[in-house]
Amino acid sequence: MNWGTELWDQYDNLAAHTHKGIEFLDKYGNFVKERCAIELEYAGKLRRLVKNYQPKRKEEDEYQYSACKAFRQLLQELGDFAGQREVVAENLQSNVVRELHLLAKELREERKQHLNEGAKQMAVLNSAIGALERARRAYERAARESERALEAFQKADADLNLSRAEVEKQKANMKQRSQLCEDAKQEYTDQLRKTNEAQRQHYEQRLPHVFKQLQDLDEKRIKNIKNFMLSSVDVERKVFPIIMQCLDGMEEAANSINEKEDTQLVIDRYKSGFVPPEDFRFEASAGADAPDAAAHVPAHHLTAARGTVSGNRVKKRGGLLSIFTSNKEDYSDLPPNQKKKKLQAKVHELNKQVAQEQAAMEGLMKMKGVYETNPTLGDPMTVEGQLNECCDKLKKLRTALRKYEELLGEASQHAAAPPHPAARTNGAPPPHAASIGSNSESLSRSASESSVSTGTGAGAGGGSVCGAGGRAAGGSPESGLGGELAAAHADHANGDHDHDHDPDHDHDHESDFDYYYEPDLQPLGHCKALYAFEANGTGSTMRMECGERLLVLETDAGDGWTRVRRQATREEGFVPTTYIATTLYADVGHPH
Numbered sequence: 001m002n003w004g005t006e007l008w009d010q011y012d013n014l015a016a017h018t019h020k021g022i023e024f025l026d027k028y029g030n031f032v033k034e035r036c037a038i039e040l041e042y043a044g045k046l047r048r049l050v051k052n053y054q055p056k057r058k059e060e061d062e063y064q065y066s067a068c069k070a071f072r073q074l075l076q077e078l079g080d081f082a083g084q085r086e087v088v089a090e091n092l093q094s095n096v097v098r099e100l101h102l103l104a105k106e107l108r109e110e111r112k113q114h115l116n117e118g119a120k121q122m123a124v125l126n127s128a129i130g131a132l133e134r135a136r137r138a139y140e141r142a143a144r145e146s147e148r149a150l151e152a153f154q155k156a157d158a159d160l161n162l163s164r165a166e167v168e169k170q171k172a173n174m175k176q177r178s179q180l181c182e183d184a185k186q187e188y189t190d191q192l193r194k195t196n197e198a199q200r201q202h203y204e205q206r207l208p209h210v211f212k213q214l215q216d217l218d219e220k221r222i223k224n225i226k227n228f229m230l231s232s233v234d235v236e237r238k239v240f241p242i243i244m245q246c247l248d249g250m251e252e253a254a255n256s257i258n259e260k261e262d263t264q265l266v267i268d269r270y271k272s273g274f275v276p277p278e279d280f281r282f283e284a285s286a287g288a289d290a291p292d293a294a295a296h297v298p299a300h301h302l303t304a305a306r307g308t309v310s311g312n313r314v315k316k317r318g319g320l321l322s323i324f325t326s327n328k329e330d331y332s333d334l335p336p337n338q339k340k341k342k343l344q345a346k347v348h349e350l351n352k353q354v355a356q357e358q359a360a361m362e363g364l365m366k367m368k369g370v371y372e373t374n375p376t377l378g379d380p381m382t383v384e385g386q387l388n389e390c391c392d393k394l395k396k397l398r399t400a401l402r403k404y405e406e407l408l409g410e411a412s413q414h415a416a417a418p419p420h421p422a423a424r425t426n427g428a429p430p431p432h433a434a435s436i437g438s439n440s441e442s443l444s445r446s447a448s449e450s451s452v453s454t455g456t457g458a459g460a461g462g463g464s465v466c467g468a469g470g471r472a473a474g475g476s477p478e479s480g481l482g483g484e485l486a487a488a489h490a491d492h493a494n495g496d497h498d499h500d501h502d503p504d505h506d507h508d509h510e511s512d513f514d515y516y517y518e519p520d521l522q523p524l525g526h527c528k529a530l531y532a533f534e535a536n537g538t539g540s541t542m543r544m545e546c547g548e549r550l551l552v553l554e555t556d557a558g559d560g561w562t563r564v565r566r567q568a569t570r571e572e573g574f575v576p577t578t579y580i581a582t583t584l585y586a587d588v589g590h591p592h
Contacts, residue, residue, distance in 0.1 A: 004208020039089035046082035073253035135191035142184035149177035273336030525584035542573025
């Protein structure tokens with residue numbers, strides 16, 4: 001099939017068709033260009049989505065669970081997926097859009113050249129046809145004049161009245177016109193032959209050649225559109241393996257979620273290692289069933305703390321200490337299990353640091369050996385100082401590692417030790433100022449005794465006594481208990497507990513919602529300190545020495561703390577339950 005032979009008379013239509021074909025090529029190029037923009041926008045929005053859902057620094061602790069880890073991995077895979085969409089857009093831009101733009105420009109220039117050549121050939125043919133037409137008209141004119149000259153000669157020759165000279169003149173004119181007619185005929189014949197030859201060459205060679213070039217141009221355009229479409233498909237097909245890896249990674253992330261492991265992590269994260277509290281004991285009436293206990297309480301015990309505002313206003317204990325956080329190097333202020341966990345992490349970190357320092361030291365020693373072998377490479381003494389520093393650092397790290405390994409061994413033994421059968425705290429390992437748990441406050445007595453009068457003793461302006469009988473949800477006694485109770489007892493010793501009610505103290509800066517009232521507590525039993533304990537400085541805890549005997553004012557309500565009183569100074573405060581061996585009066589039948 002050839003346009004030159006099949007469409008020899010469709011020059012204008014072919015010119016219009018090739019123009020529309022190049023316009024379609026531009027249209028396809030715009031389509032791919034807009035698709036690139038969509039791919040880039042899609043990838044950008046995916047990346048923005050991934051960034052918005054990345055865990056914040058404060059959420060890092062929550063991402064130790066398998067579901068959270070899987071979500072983080074899914075976000076990473078989605079980010080890689082977005083990267084592949086960007087690759088698609090970039091490759092379409094470089095392999096299709098840019099090439100297509102260059103092709104369209106090239107085809108326009110070729111089409112213009114071919115159409116100019118076709119117009120030139122049409123002009124040549126039209127010129128030949130015009131010359132033929134002029135030769136034909138000249139021949140017709142000469143033939144008519146020759147015919148008229150012949151008629152004039154015949155008429156003159158038949159007229160006897162004309163002279164011989166006049167007849168000869170008409171005869172000569174006839175011959176001249178006849179010769180001119182023959183010349184015009186010959187010229188017309190020659191031009192006809194030339195024009196026919198030109199027309200044959202035009203329709204058989206020259207115009208078909210132009211049409212063939214236009215046909216090749218159009219086929220080239222169509223073929224390139226096909227190639228561009230295939231190239232677009234190939235661009236996407238090349239990223240499919242990576243996209244499938246991303247999807248496989250998402251599937252793997254989802255399959256890695258393990259509900260059992262997550263629930264175990266919750267246990268590992270929040271388990272304190274403390275022993276659950278004992279059953280509540282029956283409390284007999286103080287007047288009827290426990291005369292001995294009342295008899296052993298000093299007479300001033302019930303009124304020692306009532307002479308001041310802070311003596312009977314007890315602030316609720318809040319969560320002042322963050323759960324399972326430590327400010328000590330040996331994590332002695334954490335519960336047993338959490339202490340063990342922190343020590344394990346510390347030992348692991350130190351092992352890594354030791355390994356790194358050993359590798360660095362080996363590298364320095366090799367470098368020193370090379371320098372000693374070939375002094376031109378460097379001075380061995382320059383490495384000596386670095387080796388000494390590395391040795392010192394390695395020595396310190398190993399010392400710290402031994403220290404924390406010993407602490408970990410002790411913590412592991414204590415965490416594994418079973419509770420004492422006689423008392424729930426007697427055999428428990430020292431939690432070193434543990435602060436855990438959550439327990440509702442003991443407000444049953446405060447509701448009925450919230451109207452205790454206040455005094456104006458020395459401790460009245462000191463704010464409120466914290467933790468005088470209550471258990472707060474934070475699991476750690478608030479500051480201010482030991483100091484203010486001591487001040488209250490000092491006021492009692494100086495006779496200030498009998499002061500009248502001072503109305504100026506009825507309006508504190510702190511609302512009554514934050515306090516509850518409670519009378520002075522009677523001892524519930526006694527305890528012996530199994531370990532020495534240093535107060536944490538918040539004011540609610542109390543220091544004690546190993547072997548010291550103290551009175552028990554409140555048993556552990558589940559938060560790991562027991563409220564005690566020192567008999568000599570009447571100082572009160574909280575101590576870790578696992579540090580003491582408790583004996584309640586109900587257990588022995590009389591106060592000790």
